[in-house]
Amino acid sequence: MTHYLLRRLAGMIVVMFLVATIVFVISHVIPGDPAAVMLGPAATAADIAALRARLGLDAPLSVQYVEFLHSVLRLRLGESIFLGRSVTEALAERAPLTLQLTVLAAGLAVLIGVPVGVLSAVKRGSLLDQAVTAISMAAASLPSFWIGLTLIEYFAVHWHLLPVAGYGPPGAGFVVHLTYLIMPAIALGIPSSALIVRFTRTSMLDVLQEDYVRTARAKGLAPRTVIFKHAFRNARTSVLTVVGLTVAGLLGGAIVTETVFALPGVGNLVVSAVLRRDYPVIQGALLVISGVYVLINLGIDLLYAVLDPRVRY
Amino acid sequence: MSDVALPAAAVRRASPGWLLLRRLVRRRLVLISLVILLAAIVVAVAAPWIAPYSPRKMDIAHRLWPPSWAHWFGTDEFGRDELSRCIYGARLSLSVGSLVVLVSLACGTLLGVVSGYVRRLDGVLMRVTDALMAFPDILLAIALMAALGASLTDVVIALGTVYTPRVARVARGATLVLRELQFIEAAEALGASGRRVIGVHLLPNLLSPLLVQGTFVFAFSILTEAALSFLGAGVPPTSPSWGNMIAGAQEYMQGAAWLILAPGLCIVFTVLSLQMVGDGLRDALDPRLRRLT
Numbered sequence: 001m002t003h004y005l006l007r008r009l010a011g012m013i014v015v016m017f018l019v020a021t022i023v024f025v026i027s028h029v030i031p032g033d034p035a036a037v038m039l040g041p042a043a044t045a046a047d048i049a050a051l052r053a054r055l056g057l058d059a060p061l062s063v064q065y066v067e068f069l070h071s072v073l074r075l076r077l078g079e080s081i082f083l084g085r086s087v088t089e090a091l092a093e094r095a096p097l098t099l100q101l102t103v104l105a106a107g108l109a110v111l112i113g114v115p116v117g118v119l120s121a122v123k124r125g126s127l128l129d130q131a132v133t134a135i136s137m138a139a140a141s142l143p144s145f146w147i148g149l150t151l152i153e154y155f156a157v158h159w160h161l162l163p164v165a166g167y168g169p170p171g172a173g174f175v176v177h178l179t180y181l182i183m184p185a186i187a188l189g190i191p192s193s194a195l196i197v198r199f200t201r202t203s204m205l206d207v208l209q210e211d212y213v214r215t216a217r218a219k220g221l222a223p224r225t226v227i228f229k230h231a232f233r234n235a236r237t238s239v240l241t242v243v244g245l246t247v248a249g250l251l252g253g254a255i256v257t258e259t260v261f262a263l264p265g266v267g268n269l270v271v272s273a274v275l276r277r278d279y280p281v282i283q284g285a286l287l288v289i290s291g292v293y294v295l296i297n298l299g300i301d302l303l304y305a306v307l308d309p310r311v312r313y
Numbered sequence: 314m315s316d317v318a319l320p321a322a323a324v325r326r327a328s329p330g331w332l333l334l335r336r337l338v339r340r341r342l343v344l345i346s347l348v349i350l351l352a353a354i355v356v357a358v359a360a361p362w363i364a365p366y367s368p369r370k371m372d373i374a375h376r377l378w379p380p381s382w383a384h385w386f387g388t389d390e391f392g393r394d395e396l397s398r399c400i401y402g403a404r405l406s407l408s409v410g411s412l413v414v415l416v417s418l419a420c421g422t423l424l425g426v427v428s429g430y431v432r433r434l435d436g437v438l439m440r441v442t443d444a445l446m447a448f449p450d451i452l453l454a455i456a457l458m459a460a461l462g463a464s465l466t467d468v469v470i471a472l473g474t475v476y477t478p479r480v481a482r483v484a485r486g487a488t489l490v491l492r493e494l495q496f497i498e499a500a501e502a503l504g505a506s507g508r509r510v511i512g513v514h515l516l517p518n519l520l521s522p523l524l525v526q527g528t529f530v531f532a533f534s535i536l537t538e539a540a541l542s543f544l545g546a547g548v549p550p551t552s553p554s555w556g557n558m559i560a561g562a563q564e565y566m567q568g569a570a571w572l573i574l575a576p577g578l579c580i581v582f583t584v585l586s587l588q589m590v591g592d593g594l595r596d597a598l599d600p601r602l603r604r605l606t
Contacts (some may be wrong), residue, residue: 015443022444022448139579143559148430150577153573210521251449259543270452270455270538274459285452286453290444
């Protein structure tokens, strides 16, 4: 186990090094002068040169690259050009909201996806199964921003059940903030839950065909015991895989959802940074979000060993 | 053996492509999806002849009109015909989708096959794809758009970069399985060069998994393009795209729900059809499920 963990950590470091390199390539090597883009068409050559010097863009690429890796290692992500503060600060301030939103959406996706998937597999071929399959396929084709806008239209504008957008006044209680997060979490979670339904159904169907399930049934065990104690325990690992995959989708989806609902999270920060070409913020967000994603994947791999005693590293 | 000879017509009809199509349309939903896709392609190609109005013609006197006989999908905040804009939007979405499929299939197959066949390069290439896949799709796409620009080509390059690693993964997996099979070993024993083994023996066998993956890449790139346009990081708002139409309609949502509904349904139907066809292809190509007589 320790050996495996060390190997995985080493692999993770390599991937993060490559991630940092890709981030550097995106912001430095691709044609186009960030300084000129940031200052807009009205800027004079002198202004551009001054900004290039301030950002260290006038140094040779190799020097910039080493400098960049060095500052990433020290977790210094630079200064935002428009916010007038450090990128680390800006990200740290907005991370909790994005985290809450992603956790809520993931929870929702799992709570809907897993039971519905199991039910659909158990009632294979029934009307319910067909309906679930059709709905989950349609739900996986819905753009989350479209779900979000439709939810706003009905639940907030027509029926006045929930606040339209935003995150409520600062300092408001947890419950108040939660009401602002309900619709975003649904909009974000629905496509993921559809994915989880389909995966859970498939892996349950595989397991339900196994001989040991037939034996359990033949022994006269209650159907519920067979399904949950025998079949589902073995389907869990593949369900875990898809949950891991969807979390990555949620991190990305949060960017779009936060924009729809005007939530001041990391996603919103990224989008405004992209529209303003605030390169340090884009770089920082790319590094942090992909870092979180890599860590989640590591966590999931380790969970396999906990859930499935056959897995030995 | 003459007693099993088939009529010439039957032999001609049993080409692999024809068999696949027959197996595919046997499922009614897949057939409907194929029809929808075909219709979408025809609409996209023939947009200038089909669209009742110019997608850019403004008519302030008739702004925000609900759907009517003159304007089936209503008009937007500038009085532009929503149906015509949806039709031109199809043009953009389907071009992006098909170009991204071409780019990512070409690059991904190359990377995946080389990675699976040339073991020395496997470690390096797969770590790079791991790193690229550590970014959520949309995040990598908007970051690339920020660096590249906002033209159609830029969107295709950005989404092509996002989806190439996924194709590479599939191609590598299939190559790893195939390279252990005896016919590859036989070809190598006969002295075939690496290039010949890849070109003549490996690639034709990769066609099925890549075809399936390509369909899904098509669906995902339409969704991601819509999200990019919605965020304002896609093609410029002057060219109608389903995503930027929804973004533009946000302010008028209360009184003009059709402005969000119409492009949204275009996205849903196209993506859903692609996913159905992808699923159908996977089943039709899966030898374990082969039930054709």
